[in-house]
Amino acid sequence: MDFMTALDIGGSALSAQRTYMNVISMNLANAKTTRTANGQGPYQRKSVALESTPATPFGKAMDSALSQELQGVRVTGIVNDNRPTKQVYEPGHPDADANGFVQYPDINVVEEMTNMIQASRGYEANTTTISTIKAMYNKALEIGR
């Protein structure tokens, strides 16, 4: 129930949005990857799973009804998107099958860009909240000067 709680919540959001951004970069970087490290076919599009988590430990949250309502966010994992691959006819490609088709990951650049803008707006919103709480903190400290 203090400034630190607010900063923890803001920090959790920043780290979640940053993770999302990393995953989007990974998707874009691997848009043409036909062979992954373990030799298992083309790259699969990834996405993040986010969930709300209580910002304060349970024991403390029992103190007041208010603390129970404060929710941070955390990344529960990076999940595979099981959409089917794109088949492109390229007989000269080293990863082509017997019929000359290559399996490419189905990554839509526009979709990834949209997600990227969303993530970056979310990140900005949370940096703004953190700046605000810092300003409030400094004003509170000025009372004692």
Add this chain to the structure above:
Amino acid sequence: MTDIYGANANLIAKVMDLRLERQNLVMSNLANINIPGYKARSLDFESDLQNAIGTADLRSGMTRTNGKHVPGTYDASDYQGDVVKEFKPRTIYGADAVDMDKEMSTMAKNSLMYNALTTVMKSNFDGISKIIAEGGK
């Protein structure tokens, strides 16, 4: 509670606490902006607090912060605001349950008021120290 710091010092401190709480909730809402099915929360205390301090004298007024309460002397120290959960939003693909514009304006208003209260508080203390300093001359 009328003492050297003026009658409202405790009340101002309480309101500052509640405003900090509101900032916490705004941060919580914006942190969960991408979570499907998350309900935005807000804090409501102004009207209750207004009712509670409707009396001129905080010490003798019989006040109620809630209609269900037994009337008693108002004490700012154990007052908590009510967290209002918005109704469960319809889940529409691509629509957010958290309205960023609303949260941002709430936050702006809230921090302005908070900063105003710190200024009031500081001028209170400055006045006291001035009186002490001048009285010694």
